Amino acid sequence: MSLKALQEHASLGIGIGLRVPHYRHILEKKPICDWFEIISENFMVDGGRPLEVLESILEQYQVVQHGVSMYLGNADPLDLDHLRKLKALAKRTRTPWLSDHLCWGSVNGRFSHDLLPMPYTMSVAKHTASKIRQAQDFLEVPLLVENVSSYAEFSQNEMTEWDFLAEVVERADCGILLDVNNIYVSSQNHGFDSLDYLKSLPHHRVGQIHVAGHTRLDHVILDTHDQPVSDPVWSLYEKAVNLCGPVPTLLEWDDRIPSFDEVQAEALKARPYQLSEADRSSIKLPS
Amino acid sequence: MRSARSSSYPLASLDDLRQLQTRMAAALMQPLNRQDRLKRQTKADFIKSNDRLSSFQRLEIYARQYWFRLLDCLYDDYPALRTYLGASKFIRLCESYLAKHPSSSWTLRNLGSGLPAFIKESGARDIAKVEWAQTLAFDELGLPPLCMEDLMQVDPMHLRLSLQPCVLLLELDHAADRFITSIGKSMFDTRAGASQAKLSQRVDDPILRRPPLKKENVHLVVHRHQNQLYFKRLDRGAWSLLASLRDGSTLQDAVQTAFETSKSSASEFAQQVQLWFAEYTQLGWFTLPQPQTYPHPL
Structure with missing residues (x-):
């Protein structure tokens, strides 16, 4: 992968996930927004309203694609039908990179439609990295893999999640979409220190950051994307930016979605963290 | 490590x-x-436990x-099917369906493709057929449409037309289209979000009144026009003509098949066919046959 390709877009700024309840507002009001992230699968269709909306958005905004169905950690081979459609959409959107999750989601042709955690072993890391290389070669667009939030760990694990992630991306020579909310959620669910996670990553490979809200239940935190970003996650975001630089950052809000203005205001809380230390000292940070 | x-x-x-x-x-x-x-x-x-x-x-x-x-x-x-069956019966049906037909596609869009065929009760099945046709019509391909002038220039003995993939023909035993219209179903949504977390099963929206589902033989087209979904009822002859074209008949054979179902005289029927074609080309329903076919499980 060309890390240079990611560096060319390092100043993309703060983006927002494009979601249906905001279509009308965006198309009519054309609000200022650095970029939108689309869920690729929602637009990997042959026609109709989704593509009409996408074309209108593309006339005005930079769009970056984020996927949920590549399942790079499946034991099964890559799905060529999915990859062909993804590549066609990438040509349409001119996305500077494609991202998907470091997870598995289907086996023997049966799909869970979930982002299931990987067993963290060296043999699985090698297998996954090999699939990422194949996907990247086919897609001809830089690929970023995102750390998922998880609620379970496999008995077979031989290494930490962050060691596994680092092993995979180095072997695959791909980028990282670092989801700091997912790090926080998993650290709470599994009892590790999120700073250990952050510090151990190859920071030069982080091409994008996700922030989002979560839901705390009695014994587990779920990655629900249905509320504002929590203070501990903003704090972790600040540390991530210090380590990785002011990489493009996106707020995900997928459920109980408030107005566009409210989502945008939440996303823009990331902006001060992206400033240099000298500039930041004159601004009050949100958390 | x-x-x-x-x-x-x-x-x-x-x-x-x-x-x-x-x-x-x-x-x-x-x-x-x-x-x-x-x-x-x-x-x-194969899963580790923790202290909680x-x-x-x-x-x-x-x-x-x-x-x-x-x-x-x-x-x-399937909101109309849910209204028709009631929440608990709908959930039981879906659970049995998913247990026998787990998802076999990377997109959730195709999850309900086999549900109409899975349903035994004919009224519910007709509603499901129409709702699945809506899902297809919503985002299927729209190919360059043919106009009347295109049709006039070709010998009907040899002319083969296709229907747009976003135009679906259904023959029903119930007025499922009226049922769906009366509950005001909307179709403007996407399935995937970046979060896969679900806290609980969705609580059913309150249904004020379940409309009646009348038994009636209906020849229906579910189609997309200017990115809006529509129902259009046809008489049996027009539906039969379109179905023959969809299935690969030449224009001449399709017209002949439709005429056999008609009670009109030859001249009246010819006039009728002209009106149908004028209307359907205006709606953009016809296109040239494509190398790939679109088998829809309806």
Whole structure:
């Protein structure tokens, strides 16, 4: 992968996930927004309203694609039908990179439609990295893999999640979409220190950051994307930016979605963290 | 790096990984019990426990999410069927359907493709057929349409037309279109979000009144025009003409088939066919046959 390709877009700024309840507002009001992230699968269709909306958005905004169905950690081979459609959409959107999750989601042709955690072993890391290389070669667009939030760990694990992630991306020579909310959620669910996670990553490979809200239940935190970003996650975001630089950052809000203005205001809380230390000292940070 | 833990499911090869994923998928995809919980006898020894949750409880989080997410998808795609059956009967139907037909596609859009054929009761089946046709019409391909001038220039003995993939023909025994219209179904949504977390099964929207479903032989077209979905009822002759064209007949053969179902004289029928074609070309329903066919399980 060309890390240079990611560096060319390092100043993309703060983006927002494009979601249906905001279509009308965006198309009519054309609000200022650095970029939108689309869920690729929602637009990997042959026609109709989704593509009409996408074309209108593309006339005005930079769009970056984020996927949920590549399942790079499946034991099964890559799905060529999915990859062909993804590549066609990438040509349409001119996305500077494609991202998907470091997870598995289907086996023997049966799909869970979930982002299931990987067993963290060296043999699985090698297998996954090999699939990422194949996907990247086919897609001809830089690929970023995102750390998922998880609620379970496999008995077979031989290494930490962050060691596994680092092993995979180095072997695959791909980028990282670092989801700091997912790090926080998993650290709470599994009892590790999120700073250990952050510090151990190859920071030069982080091409994008996700922030989002979560839901705390009695014994587990779920990655629900249905509320504002929590203070501990903003704090972790600040540390991530210090380590990785002011990489493009996106707020995900997928459920109980408030107005566009409210989502945008939440996303823009990331902006001060992206400033240099000298500039930041004159601004009050949100958390 | 931590030392490897002893495990009854070692992960030394790709086959080992497949076996582990198969075991976990089987655990997630088995139906939940009546309390929406994972069945007690489910083995979860491939998952670590922690100080708050057992292996079983951690696996159960994923099992519940699996079922809530897929039921949520069918809930969105079949609102009229849900209204017709009532919430609990609808959920039971979907659970049996998903247990026999787990998702076999990377997109949730196709999850409900087999539901109409799965339903035994004819009224419910007709509603499901129309709702699945709406799903197809919403985002199927729209090819360059043919106009009347295109048709006039070709010999009808040899002319073969196709219907747009976003134009679906249905023959029903019930007025499912009227039923759906009366509950005001909207079609403007996408399925995937970046979060896969589902806290609970969706509570049914309140239904003020279930409209009646009349028994009636209906020849229906579900189609997309300027990115809006529409129903159009046709008389049997027009529907038969379109169905023949869709199935690959020449224009001449299709007209002949339709005429055989008609009670009109030849001249009246010829006039009628002209009117049909004028209208349907205006709606953009015809296109040239494509090398690929679109088999829809309706």
